[in-house]
Amino acid sequence: MSVFDTLVERGLLQQLTHEDEIKEILATKRVAFYTGYDPTADSLHVGHYLSMMVMAHMQRAGHRPIVLIGGATAMIGDPSGKSDMRKMLTPEQIEYNGAQFKAQMSTLLDFSDGKAIVVNNADWILPLNYMQVLRDLGPHFSVNRMLAAECYKQRLEKGLTFLELNYMVMQAYDFLELNRKYDCVLQLGGDDQWSNILAGVDLIRKKERRQALGLTFTLLATSDGKKMGKTERGAVWLDVNKTSVHDFYQYWRNVADADVEKCLALLTFLPMTEVRRLGALRDQAINEAKKVLAYEVTKIVHGESEANQAAQAAEALFGGGGALDNVPTIYVTSAVVGKNIVDVLVENLVFASKGEARRMIAQGGLYIGENRHEDIDAIIASEAFVNSELLIRKGKKNYYRFVIKNS
Numbered sequence: 001m002s003v004f005d006t007l008v009e010r011g012l013l014q015q016l017t018h019e020d021e022i023k024e025i026l027a028t029k030r031v032a033f034y035t036g037y038d039p040t041a042d043s044l045h046v047g048h049y050l051s052m053m054v055m056a057h058m059q060r061a062g063h064r065p066i067v068l069i070g071g072a073t074a075m076i077g078d079p080s081g082k083s084d085m086r087k088m089l090t091p092e093q094i095e096y097n098g099a100q101f102k103a104q105m106s107t108l109l110d111f112s113d114g115k116a117i118v119v120n121n122a123d124w125i126l127p128l129n130y131m132q133v134l135r136d137l138g139p140h141f142s143v144n145r146m147l148a149a150e151c152y153k154q155r156l157e158k159g160l161t162f163l164e165l166n167y168m169v170m171q172a173y174d175f176l177e178l179n180r181k182y183d184c185v186l187q188l189g190g191d192d193q194w195s196n197i198l199a200g201v202d203l204i205r206k207k208e209r210r211q212a213l214g215l216t217f218t219l220l221a222t223s224d225g226k227k228m229g230k231t232e233r234g235a236v237w238l239d240v241n242k243t244s245v246h247d248f249y250q251y252w253r254n255v256a257d258a259d260v261e262k263c264l265a266l267l268t269f270l271p272m273t274e275v276r277r278l279g280a281l282r283d284q285a286i287n288e289a290k291k292v293l294a295y296e297v298t299k300i301v302h303g304e305s306e307a308n309q310a311a312q313a314a315e316a317l318f319g320g321g322g323a324l325d326n327v328p329t330i331y332v333t334s335a336v337v338g339k340n341i342v343d344v345l346v347e348n349l350v351f352a353s354k355g356e357a358r359r360m361i362a363q364g365g366l367y368i369g370e371n372r373h374e375d376i377d378a379i380i381a382s383e384a385f386v387n388s389e390l391l392i393r394k395g396k397k398n399y400y401r402f403v404i405k406n407s
Contacts (some may be wrong), residue, residue: 002027003010003026003057003060004022004023006057007054009265009272010057011265011266012050012053012054012218012266013217013218013350014191014216014217014219014260016242017197017198017213018213022186022215023069026063030062030063031063031185032063032183032185032186033055033058033185034068034175035054035066035067035068036068036070036187037070038074039074039089039093039094039100039101040089040097041097042097043100043238043239044100044101044104044105044239045235045236046238047220049220049226050217050218050219050220050266050267051188052105052109053108053266053267054188054217055067055116055372056109058188059115059116064114065117066119066182066184067101067102067109067117067119068118068120069094069118069119069120071091071095071098071120072121072126072170073125073167073174074173076092086240088206088399094108098118100239102118104238104301107301107303119178119181120176125174125263133173137172140202140203141168143381146168147160149168150194151192151193151195152164152195153170163357168195168196168199169199171196171200172199172202174200175200175201175203175212176200176208184391185210185212185213186213186214186215187200187212187213188214189217190217190219190401191216191219193216198214200214200274201213220267220383222256222258223258223259223262228255236251238301240302240306245298245306245309246310246314247328248298248302248310249298249310249311250397250398252290252294252297253294253314254300255290255293257286260278261276261278261279261280263297264279264289264292265291267296268293268296268297268300270291270292291311294310294314295311298311313327325400326334327399327400328399329400329401329402329403330348330350330401331404332344332348332402332403332405333404334404336380336402336404337380337381337385339381340380341368341376344380345392348393348402350400357376360394361373364397366393368384368391369384369386369390388405389401389402389404390402
């Protein structure tokens with residue numbers, strides 16, 4: 001089976017520039033392809049994870065990934081899907097964030113012996129001369145066509161800056177440069193990048209008279225069209241310091257029943273026969289499929305050992321067995337005894353604010369030990385701790401283990 005067929009079967013493909021050419025080249029040649037990432041944060045999130053899976057499928061089929069870090073374009077900001085202009089970053093921030101990206105991608109991609117490479121578009125964009133850009137690239141871009149692109153429509157309502165208008169030109173130039181230097185013939189990106197990908201394909205075909213192809217993969221969304229990867233605390237990150245392994249595991253353990261089969265297909269390497277079998281489970285049995293999803297994704301991102309620990313913690317909380325040692329643990333001193341419960345929970349980031357904590361208590365969603373907590377003014381009693389430990393449950397499935405550890 002060609003990797004094209006694999007991507008189609010798993011529901012990853014969204015749009016293609018030249019379908020017949022793409023099918024043929026992926027089936028008959030080993031090609032270099034690229035996906036770009038603007039290093040606007042120091043970690044990737046689960047939305048990026050989907051693109052990493054696409055690259056991994058491609059590499060496993062013998063094709064060569066080029067990971068482009070947008071060191072130059074991050075100084076502009078991609079307007080795609082944004083209603084506001086992005087904050088500009090320093091070169092030091094960009095370099096650090098790019099290094100973090102490569103480390104996280106190494107869980108899925110093999111960078112040894114040049115099997116995959118990382119490049120930074122600052123290397124060729126920053127030295128460009130303005131007049132050179134106007135002369136070489138300007139004639140190939142229609143402003144009318146650019147303004148009609150989906151990626152600019154939202155920003156036009158608030159005011160699109162000339163700075164942002166250049167983003168499409170720079171991304172197209174990236175593809176041109178990679179095509180010249182690495183014989184890169186294919187650009188991959190999320191479906192929100194379609195207009196930018198088309199610009200690069202057109203530029204190479206017009207200017208170089210060479211083959212250039214583009215495809216987009218589906219964006220990670222729920223069955224009702226909402227973007228996945230967000231929680232009440234924010235994005236679900238791949239960095240364990242931003243999203244704990246337990247919280248990462250629980251995010252996938254708690255996906256909606258209707259999304260389980262799709263997530264198994266998009267985000268794991270399980271054979272599609274197994275994906276369809278698990279996706280066909282109904283009612284209480286679907287929880288087994290959710291456990292498999294959570295375990296497989298956590299294993300890929302954080303490793304088998306961490307996935308095993310997260311699964312054991314979940315079993316301890318929801319199944320009556322396993323080890324509570326793997327539940328997220330918050331170490332406190334004995335000084336918490338006698339303090340207001342709301343203050344303690346906010347101070348330790350169980351809740352983002354006192355208002356959020358009070359609302360949860362008013363709704364009956366906070367448990368201390370096995371008992372529902374209903375008093376927002378209550379203090380923490382010493383007897384609440386058993387062997388210096390206290391288990392807090394927020395909502396239906398979010399647990400936190402407080403441990404008194406005096407220095």
